[in-house]
Amino acid sequence: MSILIYIQQEEGKFAQSFLELASYAYALANQTGGTVTAFVAGGAAESDIKNLGNYGISTILMEAGSSGQPFDNRSSAISIASAASALGATCVLFADNSSSRAIAPRLAVKLKAGYVSGVAGLPLKIEPFMVRRLVFTGKASASIEILTPVKVLILARNSWQISENQVACSIEQVNPAAGLPIPEFEVVKVTGQTGAVRLQDAEVVVSGGRGLKSGDNWGILEELAESLGAALACSRPVADEGWRPHQEHVGQTGKVIAPNLYIACGISGAIQHIGGISASRVIVAINKDPEAPIFQFAKYGIAGDLFQVVPQLTQAVKKLKS
């Protein structure tokens, strides 16, 4: 099995999700007796890119810098398809992020490949090729068979341990595929998003709901988040009321996240919210109502006044870290 993985870098560094992807691909290659090639979208120093060798990647295709162009999933799909065809890749893997969700479906059509997103764990079987994913927004899981010779997969967030496997690593420069279409759109403005830690990538998330009573009370959560190096999130009513920016809304019609630790403060646990967090490794709930539904989904809980408990938790965390 020839495996191609799509990796993005930022100033020569790789986000956790890409190291997970590399580790997963290495394990998949071992499972199938295959090889892994990484396709890295260009524009960084080779010495930085070579770090992928620590995670089991022996061959890297580096697309010569086309940074400066706006992200156009159409072109990216063409480039990756071209690399995949040249390689005879039977499996193309992506980490879960907004670019992957834009590129992978287009790529699947180009390669006439079966597509599964949210893949959790290594394939259950190789012949026929079967993977598992969560469905019904985390309420169940499904075993899915891919019927085509080529497979396109997006891994589920935070579902694979990063493992270091040092191998010798060679880099091949690749020129952009011929005949890439000129983007038929124009990026008029770019705004960076606020927040020190990106919610989608954060390992720890501190989240607040209506129990906070007002956006003015978010200080205690901000302090807790800071002590933990956590990202901030919120429930839907909080975003709707304008207490917090809508980018922080986690839930069925917000973001779906999968951090290692999710601390829900003053959130009752409506099923739509649970849909956004059920893949978290550990959920902690702090709510004054011991009957709140969130406690049915949490691993640990405190039935108490969050205005007392949260500052105490911050103190305890600071004590631990010092």
Add this chain to the structure above:
Amino acid sequence: MKTLVCLSIVPDTTTNIRFTGKMDALDTTGIQWIINPWDELALTRALEIREQAGSGVTQVSVIHVGLKESDPVIQKALAVGADSAFRVNYSPADSMEVALQIAEVIKKDHYDLVITGYDSADYNGSATGGMLAELVGWTSFTSISSLSVSDSMITLERESDNLTETIAAKSPCVLTIQKGIAKDPRIPSLRGIMTARTKPLTVIEPSASDPGTRILTFENPAPRSKCRMVDPSNVDELVNLLRNEANVL
């Protein structure tokens, strides 16, 4: 400009999801079917734009790939204001088949804007929009949190993990929308409900298509362990558990 909103029909969020005895199909007894929440927000935004004077959008249609049991739910889209509805009479096995069926319809008629939701609440694939765009050879934009159309000019906001780009786009294109696109789905007015039946719901025979994947079995989640309650006066214990038992600190 003509807009087409793709609708997925899914079980209501509060439904208990159960599978048949052989665990290879959803047990549909007693399920309340609804328009996929994302698709409903997409439709809401499309209707808002159609109602804006000077937008240039003159028609909002909806399309669904499914069997006639879906018709009552499609009527709701007509009741909230869609001008017409199409149903491809086919039960798709995966997103690829949905995209293939819709692509054939788009190829036969002229649309300027095709909109899909971020994912559907059943199989959470996030695939249909991108696949559709590739099949018809159009540009696509995903993670769209804002859409406005003025004088037939399309302005989008696309969110990636750390940036928001404001984009001037050309039609035709496929959009996959996410949070921010519209605040609340519409409640149909009573007049809208009473006149939904007068709007066209055209049934289209399916084209040939092949799925790329198929679902073999479902599993219910492992039963959750009970929540370990920590006394509010002993917050240190929680930190202890998180560090030593759960290994997340």
Add this chain to the structure above:
Amino acid sequence: MNFQLTEEQKMIQQAARDYANRELILDVLERDAKSIYPARHVKALAELGFMGMMVDPKYDGSGMDTISYVLAMEELSKVDASVSVIVSVNNSLVCYGLEEFGTEEQKEKYLRPLARGEKIGAFLLSEPEAGSDATSQHTLAEDKGDYYLVNGTKNWITNGNSASVYILIAQTHPELKHKGINALIVDRNSPGISLGPHEDKMGMRSSDTHSVMFTDVKVPKENRLGADGFGFKMAMKTLEGGRLGIASQALGIASGAYERALKYSKERKAFGTEIFNHQSVAFKLAEMYAKIEAGRLLCFHAAWLKDQNMPYGTASALAKYHCAETAMWVTTEAVQIHGGYGYVKEYHVERLMREAKLTQIYEGTSEIQKLIISRDIFSR
């Protein structure tokens, strides 16, 4: 006999339910506590077409059947009986009479804006000395040739302040007793009308209730609804429909309380298990459900008879009597099932219990309903 709802009826029910669960719930407790009029909800419901549900679309109504009206009233009342009474009065007590008995001019001038909810209506029958005994009208509407001169006081008027159109029942020919009563359309702004203070009520506190005083108020002759002396009959016919609206309201109050009690009983634990698993609680809920289902069928039957243009006065009396009594009993038991939590505002059931009480009193007390029913069964 088809007991299934049509797709339109289901959509209408869902639309009312969605509005109640998304919007009414947000401020219902605050409005109840502070007696605040639900202005933005009345406007939103008007835009959705709920203020003239059964009025013909040619007069800007929604053209729905009465079963849809019952469904909508039930859903709104599960969450907010103050809003549903405003809706019911506008639909059943005001729009109905105008559409049924009004001239084309009257319909153009009054029915249209009322059906659109741009204007709100009120129905003025009760007086300080005359509640159940509506034949003894003390408010006088003297025939002065081309106008009526109105003097008197009406009380317990729902929408007393928010309404701009009144349907007033008053005595023109005292010697003819109830055959000398007229129904007049009165503009709220007419000189000589003054309002008593907003009543501080046990429940439905978000709807405005006032006494209305008439001192030498002139009402043009053309504002009389129906023939001279038709007023009492018109009022009785109107109340038949109003009765059904209130029956549906009571049904909603009962089912709202029942649903909350059911949910609570599946979550609350006592003596080692969820309280639903204790038979006394399960059986109580079963009884609640039985009475509510029976009430719903009575409402549907009365609605069906009305839509068939068949007599429905007794059927609506049965529905109102049963649903009001059921609402009082169910809400009381719902509070009990909630225990201490049932006694605090936050859990809604104490409010539902306060709201239920009025359904046994207004638009025909339970005693009057029994009078109507007993008179009818006597002749069988």
